Amino acid sequence: MFTLITLPYASLEPVISDRTLSFHHGKHLNGYVNTLNSLVAGTPFEGKSLEEIISGAPAGPVFNNAGQILNHNLYFLQFAPVPSSQAPTGRLLARIQQQWGTLEAFQAEFEAKGTGLFGSGWVWLAAKADGELCILQCPGADNPVAHGLRPILTFDVWEHAYYLDHQNLRAAHLKALWQIIDWKVVEERYTK
Ligand code: MN
Numbered sequence: 001m002f003t004l005i006t007l008p009y010a011s012l013e014p015v016i017s018d019r020t021l022s023f024h025h026g027k028h029l030n031g032y033v034n035t036l037n038s039l040v041a042g043t044p045f046e047g048k049s050l051e052e053i054i055s056g057a058p059a060g061p062v063f064n065n066a067g068q069i070l071n072h073n074l075y076f077l078q079f080a081p082v083p084s085s086q087a088p089t090g091r092l093l094a095r096i097q098q099q100w101g102t103l104e105a106f107q108a109e110f111e112a113k114g115t116g117l118f119g120s121g122w123v124w125l126a127a128k129a130d131g132e133l134c135i136l137q138c139p140g141a142d143n144p145v146a147h148g149l150r151p152i153l154t155f156d157v158w159e160h161a162y163y164l165d166h167q168n169l170r171a172a173h174l175k176a177l178w179q180i181i182d183w184k185v186v187e188e189r190y191t192k
Pocket of ligand 1 (some may be wrong): 024029072103158160161
């Protein structure tokens with residue numbers, strides 16, 4: 001049985017309103033959890049991890065709901081109302097600087113690729129086995145795990161992530177998200 005993650009914070013205001021957070025976590029993510037549990041019951045996917053399901057399921061509802069749970073878990077757990085680290089350090093910072101020149105240049109490309117993704121989906125920072133980083137634009141529930149890559153950082157660009165707060169202004173929402181990214185969590189995903 002998959003369960004809804006508990007958020008390690010009560011509020012992310014003013015960057016994400018409490019109303020958006022409540023719907024996004026309590027309705028959207030909870031819906032994916034309940035749907036996946038009913039879809040996998042009595043199938044070979046029952047008892048498998050999200051990663052195993054994502055790597056093995058054909059395109060369709062099982063893949064989509066498992067993907068959306070994994071994606072949202074990574075999304076919600078990378079935030080903190082007061083981040084313990086507001087910029088990457090160490091190996092992750094060095095790799096970003098090697099590939100993009102500066103953190104700001106990376107952030108600008110990440111925001112642009114999130115803003116430019118047509119329709120619903122996710123923009124990801126992902127790592128290859130040798131540590132090389134890449135930015136992925138993934139439609140729907142797609143994610144780096146489905147492509148053999150390690151997920152490091154993600155922005156949800158489905159309208160449900162921002163429409164109550166910003167209506168159509170996706171770019172404004174994405175720019176504000178950096179304020180609540182806890183880079184310590186992101187760095188741990190890269191260096192683990
Ligand atoms: Mn979402």
